Amino acid sequence: MKVLPRLILLAAAGYLIADGFVFKGPVSRWAGSIISPASAPLAARVDGHPITISQLDRALAESLWLDGKTPASLKPEELKAARETALQELIDHELLRLQVKALAAQLPVTPEEINERLRRLVGRFETKGALETAMKTQGIPSEQDLRDRLAARIRQEKFLALRLAPSSRVTDEEAREWFERNQAAVALPERIDARHIFIPTLDHPPEEAKQKLDAALVELTEKKKDFATLARELSEDPATKENGGALGWMTASRLPEDFSVPAFSLEVNKPTLFRTKLGWHLVEVTARQPAGPRTFEQAKPEILNALAALKSRQATEEIRSSLRKSGSGKIEVF
Template structure:
């Protein structure tokens, strides 16, 4: 991506060029860093800054000049690490093998990000990708890099049963489930009618339900004003106390099972029945073991990648050079204040 084969490269690499001259040439050409034989330009760094801002929903126009410089350094470090990984992968490409089917699938995933080819080509152009052939090449290279990196860190991602059980024991409160109740209700609102009318109607209906003269589900379908539950027999499903409005929860979580009861809330009157109760419980380890393993693996993967990048940077110190004067150049149109 950052390969440059023109006369600038030849000139910079001449043995008789002094460090001062080399730095000045980098400034003149906007070169932020040289990684092996590849060059990273200020325009590429600024484009990465913009991409990072867009991903976080921020507008580049509202970033202060000092912050932009800091973001440049972060973006440049990422670009250097990526180029080092590209070089390492290329040298060791016999260690990874990416099938054409895998590349095809990656190309298809990329294409699905856009409504049509025109939008896709516009996005490609913004990233400096000139053709679909180059796109395929870049996606294949990225898959190779990911596969190579995975091979380097996969040993650290192996998680034993003892490790996942220990994590479970240390975070057991995460898997505690409160008391849950299966509820159904018949509801009449009091917003547009006198409260005593709604109360009287439901008292009559409750008496019929208790005397077995009426069926709860049929009554809900006939008179309940809760459109979400009336055609489901009034069923609200399994509820924990924290999922319900305070006044409704405080009333229903004191009821016994299978005893329809008339209650009032700030919204209106309800006939509520608790049809089942599940006591507080802790989710068993075996139920969440795979979830725990995934969480541990994700944490370890991030740390392993960070450590590998750090080690690769340390081992490659003699193979890259950073021109800080270029990175610290003033941001175009920036005044040091917000651009808004």
């Protein structure tokens, strides 16, 4: 794997730092503390708060899923190490939660912030039933309880941002030095410029969503309406619908595989319908650029972000060590 993409991966999966497409799982990575039945088998306890075996299993599965793996795909010694890593992350998360809880008054969260986080969370589930099942599994009885937990998570992120900001600054000199050593690593991969009309299966039966986009494709083909008009009328992607469905320039590595594979196989200016786990998409690739080299100025924003993420990860490890020292007497591992 090239060096820069590896740094970018750290930015996306940075330890204890999560957001949007950085969050690791449907609910358990968002929800903060989780109330579990007293009879549930425990993996650990932090200041009296239980971490159950089922929580550990879910955290392990989610972590492996991000790497395209499953528990069954690992050797016994690999599985043991992965479980230990997942458990330590859950313990660290709980220590962080306790620290932030004590500072809640200094880390205000607005209703708008919670609403936006809830909207992103809901969008990760194919149906309302799937979301409700996940909430029940996690011991989250109501939407208000979920909102409270999301607020706690946002406070954690703000706490980390305040602690990490001074340590994550990167100078232009540092960025240029890295570029000179790794010019091959910053070569541009193949990119496409695309737009889409999206109807999720969360709120619509899959066949109904498909029929709407089939009809839209006919209108496009017969030139009754243009793509931008149909996007504004039909798309349920709030980030793109008012902009004609424009997704901008994208690389395959930045997209979910069930979207990138069909999208990158499309011919230019040939709208095509396909389904992902989130719903149905009518996608048109409007331009394509092959892989090629980049200048420092072109790569600079990405290098700055990636190096800042690396510095943040190093600083996060220091925070982790500090939390462990202050909370060492509160941790029981079974």
